[in-house]
Amino acid sequence: MKDLSYKTESFTESVIREMTRICDDVGGLNLSQGFPDFDAPEEIKKAAIDAIRNGFNQYPVTFGEPEFREAIAKKVQDYNKITCDPATDITVTCGATEAMMSTLMALINPSDEIIIFEPYYENYGPDSILSGATPRYVTLYPPDWNYDKDELAAAFNDKTKAIIINTPNNPTGKVFTKHELEEIAELCMKHDCYAITDEIYEHILYDDAKHVSLGSLHGMEDRTITINGLTKTYSVTGWRIGWAIASERITQRIRKVHDFLTVGGPTPFQHAGLTALAMPESYYEQLASGYYAAREFLFHTLKEVGFKPFLPRGAYYIMVDIDDLMEQLSAYDDFTFSRKLIEKTGVATVPGTSFYANGSKGKNQVRFTYCKKMDTLRQVREKLLSLV
Numbered sequence: 001m002k003d004l005s006y007k008t009e010s011f012t013e014s015v016i017r018e019m020t021r022i023c024d025d026v027g028g029l030n031l032s033q034g035f036p037d038f039d040a041p042e043e044i045k046k047a048a049i050d051a052i053r054n055g056f057n058q059y060p061v062t063f064g065e066p067e068f069r070e071a072i073a074k075k076v077q078d079y080n081k082i083t084c085d086p087a088t089d090i091t092v093t094c095g096a097t098e099a100m101m102s103t104l105m106a107l108i109n110p111s112d113e114i115i116i117f118e119p120y121y122e123n124y125g126p127d128s129i130l131s132g133a134t135p136r137y138v139t140l141y142p143p144d145w146n147y148d149k150d151e152l153a154a155a156f157n158d159k160t161k162a163i164i165i166n167t168p169n170n171p172t173g174k175v176f177t178k179h180e181l182e183e184i185a186e187l188c189m190k191h192d193c194y195a196i197t198d199e200i201y202e203h204i205l206y207d208d209a210k211h212v213s214l215g216s217l218h219g220m221e222d223r224t225i226t227i228n229g230l231t232k233t234y235s236v237t238g239w240r241i242g243w244a245i246a247s248e249r250i251t252q253r254i255r256k257v258h259d260f261l262t263v264g265g266p267t268p269f270q271h272a273g274l275t276a277l278a279m280p281e282s283y284y285e286q287l288a289s290g291y292y293a294a295r296e297f298l299f300h301t302l303k304e305v306g307f308k309p310f311l312p313r314g315a316y317y318i319m320v321d322i323d324d325l326m327e328q329l330s331a332y333d334d335f336t337f338s339r340k341l342i343e344k345t346g347v348a349t350v351p352g353t354s355f356y357a358n359g360s361k362g363k364n365q366v367r368f369t370y371c372k373k374m375d376t377l378r379q380v381r382e383k384l385l386s387l388v
């Protein structure tokens with residue numbers, strides 16, 4: 001039979017799925033995949049049920065229900081300091097995932113390059129391949145996950161079409177500072193390229209970390225595509241509601257791609273999104289303080305067991321150095337380590353190399369997530385302590 005697509009040939013099965021399968025086989029605790037094991041707030045669930053009962057069950061306006069786009073515009077004005085017109089600058093998508101894909105397809109031409117910080121959120125690799133972009137990677141170095149300014153500057157060239165920034169960051173927990181974002185903005189303006197920022201964890205911040213949206217910086221208004229969604233802030237990973245905010249010129253293209261790819265994000269959940277976006281300030285404080293407690297617990301547990309964890313300042317993942325435990329588990333790299341850890345303790349993690357294009361960089365790292373109930377994390381501690 002004729003060949004299947006060359007573009008998708010190199011895609012591997014998601015490592016997270018593989019870890020989840022092994023974890024399920026041994027009845028373990030899954031700290032590999034970033035979805036909460038607790039439920040969304042009652043009022044948000046009720047709003048979705050009401051929306052379905054009230055007849056919001058047919059196709060939405062392709063690029064988003066008008067009331068929902070208005071609510072998003074208000075929210076980004078207040079929280080992100082981005083001014084946008086809901087009529088022309090917002091596209092509601094099937095999750096941030098689709099927002100990223102539609103954005104790249106709207107921007108990329110053959111031979112265009114995009115800059116990606118690594119370690120990176122797994123999807124950005126296949127996203128570049130599907131869109132036809134050639135990725136150039138710029139390393140974030142532990143323990144603080146800073147980049148080297150010269151390395152970043154050297155990654156830009158005439159072919160650079162866009163840079164992807166994810167802040168707060170998965171998998172590192174890095175929160176880009178205003179100063180760093182200003183440096184990035186300057187390079188984008190100098191080389192006339194776009195910035196695509198994935199801000200899906202914007203409300204999950206610790207210590208004194210502040211979320212700054214690149215799109216709010218002077219000069220970046222018309223060249224930034226800001227991606228976000230309901231997914232992480234309201235613990236509704238299954239709803240599949242995200243959005244992309246960009247100038248009218250860019251939005252027109254994103255909307256076209258989006259229309260042909262998915263037609264629209266689920267109608268009832270867009271209406272329920274009105275309730276979500278109207279949650280009081282105390283909701284966001286509780287969200288962050290809940291995750292702070294989980295971060296503290298897991299971070300100290302990991303240290304107690306002998307890992308070297310890198311303290312995250314946002315999002316809900318911890319990258320750890322596994323060097324000191326490698327021998328104990330008779331592992332020789334991150335993959336064998338993750339497999340043996342599940343077999344021995346029942347705790348599933350993601351091997352570090354999954355987050356790097358140059359796999360050798362992640363060979364002594366694995367990622368844990370802590371978007372789990374404290375009770376689950378206490379069980380994790382019991383299981384991991386069997387290693388001590």
Ligand SMILES: Cc1ncc(COP(=O)(O)O)c(C=O)c1O
Pocket residue numbers: 034094095096097098121166170198200229230231237240241242
């Ligand atoms: C950085 C980042 N962006 C996007 C997503 C996916 O967002 P959504 O579920 O809204 O498509 C995730 C999920 O883990 C993520 O970590």
